[in-house]
Amino acid sequence: MGRIAAHTQEQVFEAADKLAVEGQEVTPTALREVLGRGSFSTLGKHIEAWLRMRQAAPTPVILEMPEIVKVAFAQCWQAAAAEAGKEIAAIREKADAEIKGVKRRLDEALSEVERLEEEANVDAARMETTNSELAATQVAATGAAAREAALLATVEQMRQQVDAQQIELARVHGEVEAVRNQHTAEAARLADQLKDQKTRCVDLEAGLTATRKGEREAAAQLGRAQGELDALRTQVASLNDIVRSLAAQDDKKGKKAQL
Structure with missing residues (x-):
């Protein structure tokens, strides 16, 4: 437009x-x-x-002749007017030449001015484009800074979560170690008890062998010993089951703690 x-x-x-x-x-x-x-x-x-x-x-150049000398100097006035016309023509010719020179210089100056105005318009359009690109760059930089800040906040949050998980993992390891120690102590106690029971069984069997010398006393004593032996064997089997169960639980918790 x-x-x-x-x-x-x-x-x-x-x-x-x-x-x-x-x-x-x-x-x-x-x-x-x-x-x-x-x-x-x-x-x-x-x-x-x-x-x-x-x-x-x-x-037009008007040379008015005074009335008082119009008649007397008519011829002289006409001659002077003719001479003045020649001078005016010469002056006009000189003025035309000067005007042509001025016009030529003016045309050159106007051409230069038009060129400068076009360059100024091009520079203004380029400046407007540059300002638009700069505004877009500033918007992009602002968005990048916001995304960077959000990423830093996310990283900090994840670091805090990792620290919390490490603290929780250390606590769980402590609890597992305490349970494992407790189970180890319980297994050792049950093993000692089983050893005592086996020793008692051996002693009972030895006593049963010694008392077989007498028929009734040996038979009665054998029956009692057999009953006690069966009870002890049942108790020993139960204790063995408990020990195996505790050992299995301890192995299972140890595997979970390793994961």
Whole structure:
């Protein structure tokens, strides 16, 4: 979409006429001071049109002859007017040459101004693109910093959980070791008790053998000894089952603690 002109051509022409009446040179800079704003290239084009208009309609030179000398000096006045016309023509020719030179320099200056304005527009567009990319980069950096902070918080939380698990594992190991020691002591006590029972069985069998010398006494004593032996054997079997059960439980808990 094209840019809207800041001023109309009529407004520019009025400002140029004002500068010319005041004896000031009509330039894009002088017009901008009068108008307040405007593009150098646009003002230059308006100045070119204003100069063409002034050349097409030059201000006539009027040499009014006084009434008191009109008749007496008519011929002299006509000669002077002709000479003045020649001088005016020469002045106009010189002015046209100077205007052409000024116009050529103005065209060059306007071309340079248009080039500079295009470069300024390109630089402005590039700056806008750079600002957009910088804003996007800042947003991405902010998001990355937030993700990093979240990851650090997660790592810290996991570290605390690991520390807590290690403390719990040490506690469980202590409990398992205490249970294992207790089971070991209980197994040793049961083994000693089993040894005592076996010793008693041996003693009973020896006593039974000794008492077989008598028939009734030996038979009665044998029956009693046999009963006690059976009871002791049952008790020994029960104790063996208890020892095997405790040993199995101890092995099972030891495997769990290793896991």
